[in-house]
Amino acid sequence: MKHLFEKGKNRNKTLLLLHGTGGDENDLIPLAKHIDPEANILSVRGNVLENGMPRFFKRLAEGVFDEEDLIFRTNELNAFLSEAAETYSFDRSEVTAIGYSNGANIAGSLLFHFERPLKAAILHHPMVPRRGVTVPELNDLPVFIGAGMNDPICRPEETEELSDLLKGAGGNVLVHWENHGHQLTSSEVEAAAAWYRENLN
Numbered sequence: 001m002k003h004l005f006e007k008g009k010n011r012n013k014t015l016l017l018l019h020g021t022g023g024d025e026n027d028l029i030p031l032a033k034h035i036d037p038e039a040n041i042l043s044v045r046g047n048v049l050e051n052g053m054p055r056f057f058k059r060l061a062e063g064v065f066d067e068e069d070l071i072f073r074t075n076e077l078n079a080f081l082s083e084a085a086e087t088y089s090f091d092r093s094e095v096t097a098i099g100y101s102n103g104a105n106i107a108g109s110l111l112f113h114f115e116r117p118l119k120a121a122i123l124h125h126p127m128v129p130r131r132g133v134t135v136p137e138l139n140d141l142p143v144f145i146g147a148g149m150n151d152p153i154c155r156p157e158e159t160e161e162l163s164d165l166l167k168g169a170g171g172n173v174l175v176h177w178e179n180h181g182h183q184l185t186s187s188e189v190e191a192a193a194a195w196y197r198e199n200l201n
């Protein structure tokens with residue numbers, strides 16, 4: 001997958017960055033540096049194009065995922081993470097994902113399909129990636145969910161549903177609410193950074 005890797009001062013920790021629809025691997029770099037300036041950064045570009053806009057999996061309509069492609073792309077990303085860990089010599093079990101919107105959805109999908117594919121996850125405005133499946137045991141895996149009270153894409157009910165599913169599988173979930181829509185605000189980023197310091201340092 002197209003990506004960039006930056007070795008950190010602290011080679012034990014890696015932040016996996018997953019952009020939103022229409023973004024690319026450069027978008028979340030400033031955010032990652034703010035959250036953990038010493039961690040390695042692995043930032044990936046989604047392999048799917050929707051009218052020229054990169055995404056991590058296909059969708060049939062706004063908010064309606066192409067489930068077959070979602071599963072295929074989730075497997076592809078999971079395999080890529082193992083490959084990258086070898087190539088760049090980082091610890092595959094020390095990866096924290098930071099995803100926004102479509103990127104948060106594929107990060108959530110990793111948690112729905114694999115046993116401990118990540119150490120932790122910061123999900124900005126995620127949706128429920130799949131319904132009707134059993135989420136693998138999360139064993140206290142820390143998850144930060146940033147959500148907007150007025151988000152028309154990831155509605156509050158869906159945020160609660162995702163949080164309940166992850167908690168039901170043993171995840172240690174914090175939902176942070178902003179009085180905004182789908183956008184990623186600086187106060188949400190600050191809340192994620194504070195949560196990271198508390199949970200992962």
Ligand code: MLT
Nearest residue numbers: 021059062063101102105
């Ligand atoms: C998705 O398709 O993953 C969600 O609708 C979020 C987005 O707009 O990318």
